[in-house]
Amino acid sequence: MHYIPYLSTIVTFAFTAAVFRRYLLRRGPHLLIWSIGLLGYGLGTLSEVILGLTFSAAIVKLWYLAGAMISAAWLGQGTLHLLVRRRGAAWAVTGILAAVSLLATALIVASPITPAAASYQVSQPISSQYQLVLGRSGLVIALTILLNIYGSITMVGGALYSAFIFWRKRVLFNRMIGNILIAAGALAPAIGGSFVRAGLPDFLYLTELVGAILMYIGFLQATTAPATEPVAIPAQ
Amino acid sequence: MKSRRFRPSAWSKWLVPFLIGLLLLAMLSTFVLVALSVFGYKFG
Numbered sequence: 001m002h003y004i005p006y007l008s009t010i011v012t013f014a015f016t017a018a019v020f021r022r023y024l025l026r027r028g029p030h031l032l033i034w035s036i037g038l039l040g041y042g043l044g045t046l047s048e049v050i051l052g053l054t055f056s057a058a059i060v061k062l063w064y065l066a067g068a069m070i071s072a073a074w075l076g077q078g079t080l081h082l083l084v085r086r087r088g089a090a091w092a093v094t095g096i097l098a099a100v101s102l103l104a105t106a107l108i109v110a111s112p113i114t115p116a117a118a119s120y121q122v123s124q125p126i127s128s129q130y131q132l133v134l135g136r137s138g139l140v141i142a143l144t145i146l147l148n149i150y151g152s153i154t155m156v157g158g159a160l161y162s163a164f165i166f167w168r169k170r171v172l173f174n175r176m177i178g179n180i181l182i183a184a185g186a187l188a189p190a191i192g193g194s195f196v197r198a199g200l201p202d203f204l205y206l207t208e209l210v211g212a213i214l215m216y217i218g219f220l221q222a223t224t225a226p227a228t229e230p231v232a233i234p235a236q
Numbered sequence: 237m238k239s240r241r242f243r244p245s246a247w248s249k250w251l252v253p254f255l256i257g258l259l260l261l262a263m264l265s266t267f268v269l270v271a272l273s274v275f276g277y278k279f280g
Contacts, residue, residue, distance in 0.1 A: 145270055145274065149267060149270070152266065152267075153263075156260075156263050157263070160256050160259055163252070164253070164256055167248075167253065167256075169241075170241050170242055170244060171240055171242070172240055172242075173242040176252065180252070180255055180256070180259070183256075183259050184259060187259060187262055187263055187266070190263070191262065193266075194265075194266040195269075197269065197270055197273040198269050198273055199279045200279070
């Protein structure tokens with residue numbers, strides 16, 4: 001179990017660099033916002049690496065804030081920018097998300113580390129110990145749930161919507177497959193997070209790795225031009 | 237954008253909508269799990 005966050009961190013930061021490089025080339029705001037979401041994802045898995053070596057109150061808070069609270073919402077926000085044609089509306093929602101993220105940061109910084117931190121075990125995943133170690137207010141828990149639901153609906157729902165449109169119109173096969181992979185990848189850590197809430201914390205690290213790999217492959221698939229010329233289809 | 241049409245194979249005609257439906261169902265299931273845990277349901 002210990003090596004999984006190492007792999008997740010490597011994959012996620014490579015993915016982040018690929019998306020940010022594309023942003024530098026193409027300048028789409030969705031690419032920049034996806035980069036922010038992926039950076040949060042990577043900081044979350046990097047925190048798991050560090051917390052597998054030693055305990056740090058600051059890293060526990062970073063893990064919860066970046067990995068559990070805001071990364072999914074920012075990833076979904078990138079998809080919203082890609083799909084919503086009214087740019088003003090998309091930027092307004094981004095402003096709200098930025099404000100909520102700042103509020104989340106303040107709340108997590110102010111959250112107490114409980115005395116149970118003294119019995120923290122580096123051999124166990126943080127996902128099985130954070131509820132004892134980190135004191136979370138009702139507002140923090142509510143924000144975590146709302147941000148993750150928002151992220152799932154926009155990221156998974158957006159990717160599935162795009163895939164369905166490509167399938168229905170029979171166009172851009174690569175992007176159709178890429179979007180299905182992105183949806184599956186985004187869903188994987190959401191399933192892992194739900195399992196944590198349901199009392200099964202051991203699956204989170206694995207679902208994070210699977211999610212990062214699937215999203216990265218999906219991104220590469222969606223952004224790579226097909227090797228062969230498209231098939232000519234007679235007009236119907 | 238230049239349209240790049242593809243001819244769907246027999247399997248992709250049903251597999252793609254099946255996968256989309258399956259993933260939507262999985263997403264809704266995660267919401268149900270979260271809702272149950274919020275309302276205090278104990279698993280296992």
